[in-house]
Amino acid sequence: MTTTLKELGLTDYKFGFVTDIAADSAPPGLSEDIIRFISAKKHEPEWLTLWRLKSYRHWLTMEEPRWAHVRYNPIDYQQIIYYSAPSQRPGPKSLADVDPELLKTYDRLGVPLHERALLAGVAVDAVFDSVSVATTFKEKLAELGIIFCSFSEAVQTHPALVQKYLGSVVPQGDNFFAALNSAVFTDGSFCYVPKGVRCPMELSTYFRINAAKTGQFERTLLIADDGAAVSYLEGCTAPMRDENQLHAAVVELVALGDAHIKYSTVQNWYPGDKNGKGGIYNFVTKRGACRGARSKISWTQVETGSAITWKYPSVILQGDASVGEFYSVAVTANHQQADTGTKMIHIGKNTASTIISKGIAAGFGQNAYRGLVKIQPGADGARNYSQCDSLLFGDKSGAHTFPYIEVKNHTAQVEHEATTSKVSDDQLFYLRQRGLSEEDAVTMIVSGFCKQVFRNLPMEFAVEAQKLLSMSLEGAVG
Amino acid sequence: MTTLHPRPSTPTPASVTLAPTSAPDWLTVIRHAARLEFAHLGLPQARAEAWRYTSVQPLEALTRPTPPYPDAGRRSSAAPLVAAWASLTPCSLVLVNGHFVPELSRIAALPRGAVAGDLKTAVADDLPSLKALFDLQTHDPGRGLTALNTASFVDGVVLLVPAGVEVPEPIQVILIQVGEGTPTASQPRLVLSLGPESAATFIETHLFATTTPVAANVTTQVQLADGARLEHLRYCENAPAALHVERTEVTVSRDASYASSVFLAGGALSRDELCVALNGPGAKVVASGLSLGHGRDHLDAQTVVEHHAPHTTSDQLYKAVYDDHASGVFAGKVVVHPGAVKTDARQSNRNLLCADTAVADTRPQLEIYADDVKCSHGATVGALDPQALFYLQSRALGLDAARALLTRAFAAEALARVANPGVKAAWQRELGRRLGAAEGFPS
Numbered sequence: 001m002t003t004t005l006k007e008l009g010l011t012d013y014k015f016g017f018v019t020d021i022a023a024d025s026a027p028p029g030l031s032e033d034i035i036r037f038i039s040a041k042k043h044e045p046e047w048l049t050l051w052r053l054k055s056y057r058h059w060l061t062m063e064e065p066r067w068a069h070v071r072y073n074p075i076d077y078q079q080i081i082y083y084s085a086p087s088q089r090p091g092p093k094s095l096a097d098v099d100p101e102l103l104k105t106y107d108r109l110g111v112p113l114h115e116r117a118l119l120a121g122v123a124v125d126a127v128f129d130s131v132s133v134a135t136t137f138k139e140k141l142a143e144l145g146i147i148f149c150s151f152s153e154a155v156q157t158h159p160a161l162v163q164k165y166l167g168s169v170v171p172q173g174d175n176f177f178a179a180l181n182s183a184v185f186t187d188g189s190f191c192y193v194p195k196g197v198r199c200p201m202e203l204s205t206y207f208r209i210n211a212a213k214t215g216q217f218e219r220t221l222l223i224a225d226d227g228a229a230v231s232y233l234e235g236c237t238a239p240m241r242d243e244n245q246l247h248a249a250v251v252e253l254v255a256l257g258d259a260h261i262k263y264s265t266v267q268n269w270y271p272g273d274k275n276g277k278g279g280i281y282n283f284v285t286k287r288g289a290c291r292g293a294r295s296k297i298s299w300t301q302v303e304t305g306s307a308i309t310w311k312y313p314s315v316i317l318q319g320d321a322s323v324g325e326f327y328s329v330a331v332t333a334n335h336q337q338a339d340t341g342t343k344m345i346h347i348g349k350n351t352a353s354t355i356i357s358k359g360i361a362a363g364f365g366q367n368a369y370r371g372l373v374k375i376q377p378g379a380d381g382a383r384n385y386s387q388c389d390s391l392l393f394g395d396k397s398g399a400h401t402f403p404y405i406e407v408k409n410h411t412a413q414v415e416h417e418a419t420t421s422k423v424s425d426d427q428l429f430y431l432r433q434r435g436l437s438e439e440d441a442v443t444m445i446v447s448g449f450c451k452q453v454f455r456n457l458p459m460e461f462a463v464e465a466q467k468l469l470s471m472s473l474e475g476a477v478g
Numbered sequence: 479m480t481t482l483h484p485r486p487s488t489p490t491p492a493s494v495t496l497a498p499t500s501a502p503d504w505l506t507v508i509r510h511a512a513r514l515e516f517a518h519l520g521l522p523q524a525r526a527e528a529w530r531y532t533s534v535q536p537l538e539a540l541t542r543p544t545p546p547y548p549d550a551g552r553r554s555s556a557a558p559l560v561a562a563w564a565s566l567t568p569c570s571l572v573l574v575n576g577h578f579v580p581e582l583s584r585i586a587a588l589p590r591g592a593v594a595g596d597l598k599t600a601v602a603d604d605l606p607s608l609k610a611l612f613d614l615q616t617h618d619p620g621r622g623l624t625a626l627n628t629a630s631f632v633d634g635v636v637l638l639v640p641a642g643v644e645v646p647e648p649i650q651v652i653l654i655q656v657g658e659g660t661p662t663a664s665q666p667r668l669v670l671s672l673g674p675e676s677a678a679t680f681i682e683t684h685l686f687a688t689t690t691p692v693a694a695n696v697t698t699q700v701q702l703a704d705g706a707r708l709e710h711l712r713y714c715e716n717a718p719a720a721l722h723v724e725r726t727e728v729t730v731s732r733d734a735s736y737a738s739s740v741f742l743a744g745g746a747l748s749r750d751e752l753c754v755a756l757n758g759p760g761a762k763v764v765a766s767g768l769s770l771g772h773g774r775d776h777l778d779a780q781t782v783v784e785h786h787a788p789h790t791t792s793d794q795l796y797k798a799v800y801d802d803h804a805s806g807v808f809a810g811k812v813v814v815h816p817g818a819v820k821t822d823a824r825q826s827n828r829n830l831l832c833a834d835t836a837v838a839d840t841r842p843q844l845e846i847y848a849d850d851v852k853c854s855h856g857a858t859v860g861a862l863d864p865q866a867l868f869y870l871q872s873r874a875l876g877l878d879a880a881r882a883l884l885t886r887a888f889a890a891e892a893l894a895r896v897a898n899p900g901v902k903a904a905w906q907r908e909l910g911r912r913l914g915a916a917e918g919f920p921s
Contacts, residue, residue, distance in 0.1 A: 067527075069845075375859075377834070392849035395816065401844040405857055406531075410831030413860040420846050420853040 026083035032056065035183055038083045042152045042186075045159055055172040055182030062176045068339040069368040069400055070308050072244070072281065080246060082184045082217070141199070146230075147192040148203055151219050154190035161192055165223055169252040169289045169316070177248040177310075178285040181217045185250065188218035193228035193259075202458050204233040220251040224259035226292060231262040233461055244272075244307060249284045257292025257319065262300070264461050268468055269305035276335025276364070279307025286313035290322035290348075298325035299342065300456045302465040307336060312370065314343035317351035317379075324353040327453040331469070332365030332397070341371035341388075341402075346379040346412070355386035356452050361397035368400040375412040382412040390420040391449055443470055502604045508612050512628035519622035531807040531839040532778045536721050536747050539693040540623065544632050545575040545662035552656040553579055559685045560652055566681065566900050569594060570650040571635050576664030576694070578633045586647060590640075592678075594649045597634035597667055607638055611669050611699055624725055627665045627697035634667035637680060641673035641703070648679035648709075648898055653696070655720060657688035668698040672706035672734075679709040679898050684724075686717035691746075696724040702734040704758065709737045711901050716744025716912075718773065725751040732758030732787075738765040739896045741905050742777045743912060749778035756783070756790035756818075767796040768892035770912055771804025771836070778807040781825075785818040794825040797892040799885055799913075800836035811843040812855070818848050825855035830862065830888050832881075862888075886913050 026037055035056055039049040064075070141148050147158060154162050172182040189205045205220070224230050234251075247269065255261050263286075272279025282305075288297035299313040309332075315324030326342035344353035353373065361367040369388045390399035401418045423445050431441035446469065447454070454462050501509075521537045522529045548556070556574045560582050564570045568586035571594065572579050578596035588594055593605070600608060612628070635651045653666055670680060686692065702708055714722055722745055730736050740750045754763045769777040777800075783792045798806050808827045829838035842855040862884050870880035889909055896902040 390844075390846070392846065392851070395819065395849045397849060398845070398847045400846060401842070401855070403842060403857070405838075405840045405859060407829070407831065407838045407859040410834055410836055410861045412831075414858060415860075416840075416842070416855075416857040418842070418844060418855050420844060420851060422849045422851070 025081050028081045029078045030056075030080070030082060030184065034082055038184060038186060041083060042155070044155055047163060048155060051167070051172070052183050055179050056184075058173040059176070059179035059183055062173070062179055064176050068310050069366065069370070069402070070310060070337040070339050072308055072337075075244075075246060075281070077180075083186055144197050144200070145194040146197060146199055147190065149190055151185075151188040151190045151221065154221075158190070158192070161223070162190065162221065165221055165252065165254055167252075169254060169287050170250050170285050175285060177283040178250050181219060181248045181250045181285070185217045185219040188220045188249070189222075190220075191222045191230065191232065193224045193230045195225045196227040198228065199230040202231050202233050204235070216245075216247045216249070218249045220249070222252070222261060222263070223254045224256065224261050224295075226257040227259060228256075229260040231458055232264070233458060234263070234265045235268070235461075235464070244279060244281055246281045247284065247306075251284070251286040251313075253288030253297055255288065255290050255292065255295035255297050255322075258294045259292060260296045260298075261288060262298045262458075263288070263313070264457050265299075265301040265303075266461050266465055266468065267301065267303045267305055267309070271305045271334065271336050272307040274334050276307070279336070280305065282306035282309045282311065284311040286311060287316065288314070288324070289316045290319050290324065290351075292322070293319040293348070294321050295319050296323040296325070298327075298456070300327040300453065301329070301340075302453070302457070302461070302468065303328065303330040303338060303340060304468045306338075309336075309338040309340050312341050312343055314345070315353065316345045316347065317353065317382075318347045319351075320348040321350045322348055323351070325456075326353075326355045326357070327456045328357045329360070329450045329453045329465070329469075330358070330367055331360045331362075332367045333362040335364045337366045339368040339370055341369045343372040344374070344384060346373075346375045346382040346384070348379060350381040351379055352383040353385075355384070355388070357386075357388040358450050358453055359388070359390040359399055360393070360446065360449070361390065361399045362393035364396045366398040366400070368402060369418070370402040372404040373406070373414055373416070375407045375409050375414065377408045379409050380411045382409060382414075384412075384414045386416040388416075388418040389449070390418075391446070392420065392422045501601055504609050505601060505612065509629050512625040516622060516625040516629055519625060521622060528780065528809070530841070531809075532747070532749060532776065537723070539661065539691070539721050540626060540663045540695045540723065542661050542663040542693065544630055544665055545577075545658050547577045548574040548579065548656055553582065555687050556654040556656055557582060559654055559687055563652055563683050563685070563904075564650070566904055567648045567650045569647060570652055571596065573633065573635065573651065573653045573666050575654075575656055575658070575662070576632050576634075576666045578635070589643045589645060592640065592643055592645055593636065593638040595636060597636050597669060598632070600636040605636070605638065607671055608636070608669065611671055611701055623695055623723060624697050624727070627667055627695050631665045631667035631697070634669065636668075637670045637678065639672045639676040639678050639706075641676060643673070643676045645676075645678040648681050648901070650681040650683060652683045652685065653694070655684075655686045655688060655692040655694060655717070657690035657692060661691065661693075663693040663695060666694065666696050668696065670698070670700045670708070670710075672702050672708055674703040675705040676703075677707040680711070681898075681901055682710075682712040684712070684714040684722060686715055686720050688717075689719055691719040691721070692717070693721040694723070696722075698724065698726040700726065700728040700736070702728070702730045702736055704732040704734060706731070706734045708735075709897050710739075711896060711898065712738075712740040712750065713905065713908075714740075714742050714745060714748050714750070716772070716775070718744075718746055720745050720748070722748045723751075724749070726753065728752070728754045728763070730754060730756050730758070730761040730763060733760035734758065735762040735764070737895075737897065738763070739893075740767045740779065741893070741908070742767070742769040742779065743908060744770060744772055744775045745777065746774070747776050747778070749780065751780040751782075753782045754784065754792070755786060756792065757786050759787045759789045761787060762791040763793070764895065765792070765794045765796075766892050766895040767808075768889055768909070769796075769798035769800075769806050770889065770909070771798070771800040771806050772912075773802050773804065775804040776806065777804070779809075780807075781810040783810075783812050783823065785812070785814045785821045785823065788818055789820045790818060791821075792823045792825075795892055795895065796827045797829070797889060798838065799830045799832060799889055800838055801832040803833075803835045805837035805839070807839045807841075808857075809841040809843070810855070811845065812853060814846045814848050814851050814853065816847045819850040821848065821851040821853065823851070823853040827855075827857040828888070829857075829859040830885065831859065832861070832885065882913055886910065889913070
C-alpha cells in the first residue's frame, strides 16, 4: 500500500466539552457509609439499601479480573466519587424546569430532547452523570401502559417490579464490576412493556459523564412481558479529561414469552488522547434472558470510544425456540484497547444464536473478540453461527480472537469463522482507478466491512454510527 | 555408512538409571535446573487457561517414580505389539516403559552421518549437537511438564540428520507401556535435529500392553535448520486406563518445513501439545490431527503456532469424532508477532458428536500484532447431516452403514494429509476398524 493509514482515528474528540454546573457530590472513596449516603440521597426503601450493602460486602471478597487482553494501571477505588448529581430544584416537572446549561449540553450532543424529540419520534431518558435529568414522551407511553422512567423513579413508583427483576439476570456477585455496580449504582433507566404491547417508538437513553473523577455506575433494567416488543437505544459520551474515568454499568434485559427486545448501543466515550492519556474505562456487564418460548433478544453495538472496553453483551436462551443475536463493530485507534464479544448460553430446545463481530484496529489499538457459545445438554436442535472479522491498519495495531465453544448436545450445530486481514491493495487500486480519493475508498471499504452490523441499527443510530466511523477515518489517509 | 546407537550387541543390565557419572556436566546442570524449575512451576493448576477443559487431577500420577528396566516377561509381552507395527518401516526403535530395548528394535542402514538411536547412549557419547537441543527454551506455562521430563527422563530416542542428507525410510519409535506392580510414570524424551537442507520422516507409535493404570509424560524437541523438511507422525493407541501427555516443541528455521500429524485413537486422558515457532522467513508448518473418542475417553489436542518471521505459513486441520460419554478438546493458538508480515495462517477444527452424552469443547485463538497478514480460523461442532443420511438411505443403505460411511469420510479428511503412504494406509485401517468399518465397503 502506497499511503499509510496508520493515522486512522486521529481526529479530535468532538464531544470533549465540560459543562459547568454546580454538582452535589459525595466525597471520594467507597465505604458502607457512602452506600448508605447514596441510598438515602435517593430515598430508597430499606430492601434496596440492604441489597446494595450485601453487594458491597461480596465485592470486598472479590478480586479484580485480569484475564482480559487489555492493560491498564491499577484502579484506586477509593479515589472515585461514587455520587455526583447536578444540583437543581428538586423534581423537574417539565423541560422548562431543567437547567438550561444541561439542555445546551444535549443540544451540542445532538440528543433530540426538546421539540426535536417530537420530530424524531424518540423518547429519551437522558442520564447526566448519575441522575436522570428528564424523560420525554412519558405520558404518551403511559397511555399504552409502558413504564419508561429513570431507575430511581421506578424504585419509588414501581418497587414491586424492580424488586422482582433487579439482579435476576446479572446477580449481585456475578463479577467484580457487576458487584461494584450493584453496590453503588446511582441511576439508569427502567422500562417495562406490558403484555402484548409493541412499543410504538424507539426508546433511548443518553449517558454522559461530566464531573471530574466521577465514576458512572448506571443500571438499566428492561422487561418485555409476554408478546411485547421494544427497541431500545443507548448512546454514551464523556468530556475530555487527563485522568481515566471508570464506567461500570449493568444492563439487564428480560424477555418473556414471544417478547422481542432490540438493544442498540453507540458508545463514544472519550478514548484518551493520541498518546493514550486519559479516557474512559468502560467495564460493562450486559446480559439478557430469553425466559419465554420464542422470545428474542438482539444486541447491536458500535464501539468507537473508551480507552478500554471490556464488555460481553450476552443472551441466556432459556425459552424453547428463543433467539439471541449479537452484532458488533468495535474500533480501536491510537492507544485504545477493546476486549469485547458475547456469550450465548443455549438451554432451551431449538434455540438459535447469531454472532457477527467486526473489529477494526488502527495505530496502537488492540482489538480482541472474546466469545462463548455454550450448548447445554438439554438444548436439542440448538444452532449457532459466529463470524468474527478483523481489519488492521498499521503494523503496531493488534487483532485477537478468543472464541470458546462448548457443546454438550450432539444435535446442536455450531459454526465459528474468523478472518483477519488488512485492506487489500487490489481493492484500493480498483476504487482509485474509478476516480475515488484514497480516503473515500477506505471509507467505502470500511463501511462495506461494517454493513452487516449497521443495517441492524435503528435508523437514527445508523446515521450516527456512520458519522462516527467516517469521523474516525478523517485524516486516516495522508 | 551406518552409525547407530547403541551397538546391538551391547548387553543391557536389568535395571538402568542414568547414572550421574555417565552424564556430561552440562546435562547434570540442565537437569538440576529443571528440577528447580519444576519445584517452582509444579503441575498445571486447575485454573490454568490451557487446562480449562481437561481435569488436572490425574496429572498427579506423572510425579510417580520412573519404572525400572522391564524384565524378560514384560519385554516379551511387548513383543506382539512391536511385531504388529514394526512392519511399517525397516528401522524401528522400541522403548518399553521409557527404556530402550535393543532386542525388540530393528536397526537399518542410515545414510552417512545420520544417527538414530537411544538417548542414553548418545548422552554417554556426549554427541556435540545434543547440548544445543537441550538448551532450547520456550516460555510457556506448559513448561512445568517439560521440566519434569527433563529432570527425570531415563532414556529416549535421538535422531540427528546432518546437512544435505535425506533419510529415505521413515524412522519409527514404538513406545510401549507395560503395567508395573507399583504405580510408576515413564518420562521418555525424544530429540530430533535436522541439519540444513536435510529431510526425514519420524513416526511415534504409542501402545499399551496393559489394562492397569499407566502414565507417561513424553517430551519431544525438534529443531529444523534452514531448508530442512520433517514429517512427524504420532499415533496414540486407545488405552482405557492410560494417562498420556505429550508435548512437542519445534523450532523451524528459514525455508524449513514441518509437517505434523497426530492420531489420538482413544485413552482415559490423552493430550497432545504441539508448539511450533516459525523463526525464519519462508518457514512453514502443516499440522493435522484426528481424535476418536469412545467410552469415557478424554482427548485433548493443543497447538500453539508462533509466527516470528515474515513470509511464514501455517495450516492446521484438526478433526474429532466423539461417541458414548467421550469428551474432547481442541485449543489452537496462532500468534503473529510484530514484524511477521505476509504471514498466512489457516486453522480449521471440526467436531462430530455421535451421542447425546458426548462433549466437544473448542477454543481457536488468533493473536495478531502485524497488519499485512492473512489469518483465518474456523470451528464447527455438530452431528451428521440428516440430509446426507437420508440420501444414502434412499440409495438402499441401512442407517448404520450410512452413518459409518459418513463418519469415516469425515474423519478420513484429517488422515489425507499424511504424506507417508505406509503410515497413511495403516492409520486408515485403524480408523476403519475403530469406526466398525462400514460393512461391505472397501477399507
